Amino acid sequence: MKKSFEKEFIWEQYFIVSGNVIRQKENSEIEFKESFHSPKHKDKKLHKWIASFANNNGGLILYGIEDNGKLIGLQNDKLEKFDNKDLSQELLDYFAPEINFELFIKEINGFKIGFLYIHKSKNKPVIAIKTANNNVQEGDIFYRYPGESRKISYGDLKNIIEEKQNLLNDRWLKLINDVASIGVENIGLLNIENGELIGSKNKLLIPEELLKKVTFINEGNFVEKDGAPALKLIGDVQPVDSKKIIQLVENKYHIITHFELFSSFFEQELDIDSAKEFLRKVTHENSVYYPIYFYISKSKLTKTEVYKILDKEKSNKVEDVKIRLSIEEKNKTKFISGNISSGTPAAEKIKKAFDKLKTEKKIDFSNIETSELRYYIQAITHLKKDEIKIPYIIDVLKNIYDKHFNHSSTTKSFIRKAICHIDLTMYGEDFFTNDK
Template sequence: MKKSFEIEFDWKDYFVVSENYVRQKEHSEIEFKESFHSPRHKDKKLHKWIASFANANGGLIIYGVKNNGELVGLKNDKLQDFDNKDLSQELLDYFAPEIEFELFIKEINELKIGFLYIHKSKNKPVVAIKTANNNIQESDIFYRYPGQSRRISYGDLRNIIEEKHKELNDNWLKLINNVATIGVENIGLLNIINGELIGSKNKLLIPEELLKKVSFINEGKFVEKDGAPTLKLIGDVQPLDSNKIIQLVENKYHIITHFELFNSFFEQELDSDSAREFFRRVLYENTVYYPIYFYISKSNLNQTQISELLKTEQGNKVDDMRKRFKLEKSNFSKFKIGNITTGSDAAKKITKAIKELTENKQINFKSISTRELRYYIQAITHLKEDEINMPYIMRILKDIYDNCFNQSGTTKSFIRKAICHIDLILFGKEFYES
C-alpha cells in the first residue's frame, strides 16, 4: 500500500516561514491560494492546475496564503468539511488516467493552512478527455512550469514519451535477463486468453520477486470471480534467482534522448560525429543546461565553427545558447549555489560536504534526505578545478542523477547546475582559452 503523503509531510522541508510570510515564491512545485473553492466551479482552473502537477513532478497547492506569500489562514470550514470524492469524480470526468491527490490541513503559526498534494502520475501524460471551457479543451495536456500551469511544450512532452520508452526498455531488459538466466530452452509462454502454456517442458516459471506478490488457489478450492481467468496450481512452486546481466552495447546514437545527453558526460565516452549531433540536439531541447562544453571538446569544434553552426540551426534554443556563451565566457562561477562565508548552519553543511568531496568520500545518495542532497549539490558547484578528481566526481554526478534527478523540479534544477558547473570549469575554460 502506498504511504500517505500527509503522514510523512513536514512543511519545513518545502518552504521557510519568517515573520508570517512564506519566503519562497510560487514555483514548479508550489501554488498559493488565499481561499478554497469547490471543484465544481465553472472555470475549472483547479482541474488544470492539478493535471499540470500530475504531468510534472507532483506538487502542492497551499490554501490560506496570499500571492505575496503572507499566511492568512483558512477563513472558513469549506476545506475541512470537503468530501474528496467530489474532486475525484470531477477529475475523472475531465482527465485520464486517474489523478491521485491528498487534501489535508496543518497548523502553521497558529493558523490553519490547507494543502492539496498532487502525486506525480505514474502513467503520463494525463490528458483532457472532455472540453469544459476556454481553460480546458479535449486532448489538452497541461504541465507545471515555474509559477504557472499551461499547455505542455514540445520538449517536455518529448521527455515524457522518452521516459515511457525507457521504462518499457528497462522492463524488456529485466525480462531478457530472466530468460538468459533460465535458458531459452527452459522457458514457457502462457497465453492468458486461452490458457495454453507453450514450451518444451510445460512448466510455468515465476521470478522470485514476482512470486512474493502472487496468491495461488490450491486444486479443489477453485472459485471463479466475475468471469476473470484464474490459475489453478498443481505441483510445486520453485522460485528463480535472477542475477545474470546482459550488457547491450551500441556504438552509434540514432535517437538522442536526455538520458544519453547526460550519461555520455558521466561516462566521458563520445566520438566526434556523435558529439556534434549531441550539441545540435540541445538546441532543440526545452533547456540549454546540458554539458555542452564536453560535446564541443569531443567534436573538436572551435568558437568560430560553433558560431557558424548557430547561424544555420533552427532550434528554439539557439538564442539561449548564444546567451550562455556570452555570460560564461568570463564567469566560471556562474552556476555556484549558496554562500559558504555567512557562518550559517547551511553554509557550514555545504563546507563540510565540500571537504568530503575533495577527500573522495563514498556517499550513499539512495537513502539521503532531500535537504542533505542539496547541500552536496551546492558543494559541487563550489569545487575548483584543482579540487576535482574527474573519475570520482563523474561517479558522484551519475549517482545523483540516477537516484535523485526526478525527485522534484527544484532538485532537477540544482542537479543541472552542478553538472554544468563541472562541465564549465573542466571543458569550458579550455574552449574559451583556445
C-alpha cells in the first residue's frame, strides 16, 4: 500500500516562513501558484507541471502563494470542493503511465494553503499520449528543472532510460537468485492472462471470468470490502518466506493508450472484452481513425450491437465514429491515396512501390526519405483484399509506424490512412453484412 504523503507531511521540514513569506525560491521540487484552477480549464499547463514532477523526483505545487513566496491563502473554496477523480481522469486521458498525486489543504500562519503533491513515477518516462493544446503535444516528455517545467533534454532522458534498464537488470538478478535458492524443481509460473499456473507437477486453472474480478492482495494488507470478489482456498496452506512471494502486475489493458490502440492491430490479438473497450476508447480520442473494424471483429459484435454501444457512450467523438461507419459502408475505397495509373512521375513511383508490396519484398524503412516513404504508404492504400497478405502487410505497417509515425502531422495522417485502408478492406465487409 502506497504511503500517504499528506499524513507524514510537516511543512516546516520543507521551507521556512518569515513575515508571511516563504524564504525559498521555486526549485526542481516546488512550484508556487496564486490560485487553483479545475483540470478541465483550457490552459493545460497544470498537466505539464504534474508530468514534469513525476518524471523527476516528484514535487509540490503550492496554491495561495505569490511568485515571490508571499502567503495570500486560497481566495475561494474551489480546491476544497474539488473531486480528485476529475484530475485523475484528465491525467489518464493525456498521459501514460498513470501519475499518482495527493491534493490537500494545510494552514500556515493563519492562511489556508493548498498542496498538490506529485509522486515520483515508478515507471518513467511519463509520456503525453494525446494532444491537449500548445502546452501538451502527443509524444511530449516533460521534466522538472530548477524553477521551470519544460521538455526533457537528451541527457536527462538518457539517464531515465539507463535507470530503468538498471532496475530491470536488478530485478532479473534477484529473480535468478530466488530461483537458485528455491530450486528450479519447486518453481511455478502463473500466466496472469489465462490463469494457468505452470509447474513441474501441477497446474491450477482460474476461469477467465473470475480471473478478471479477483484482486490479489499482498501479504499483510488484506482489507475486507463490500461486494469485493473472494477466492476461497480449500486445503493445506504452508507458510512461506515473504521474500519468495511473487508480486502480480495489473491486467495488460487496465489503461488503454494511443499505443495499445495501434499495437493490438499489429499483433492481431485481442480478447473479446478488451476489443469492446478498445472500440469505446476510440470515441474518447482526438481522432477516430484507428483500426475499429478489427476491434469489432474481435469483439464478435453485430452491427446492431455496435451502434447500441455507441449510443450509450457519452463522449464528443461518438457522432464522428457513426459518421465514419456510415461513409465507409457506402465507400470502401475512401482511404485510397494518390493515382497509380496516370503515368506521371509520382504515379510511376507509387506503382513501383505497389509492385514490391504485392510480391512481398523485404523493405528497409529505417533511413528512407519522407517523399519515398509516402509513395509506399499510398501504394498500401491501393491493395485489394485478394492482394493483401496479412502477416506481411502488418509487418510493413508496424515498421513504418514505429520508425516514422511521430515525424510530422502530415506523415502521421498518411500512416493512419494506410492502416485504416487495410482494416476496412480486411474486416469492414464482415461488419457491414453481419447484423444477425
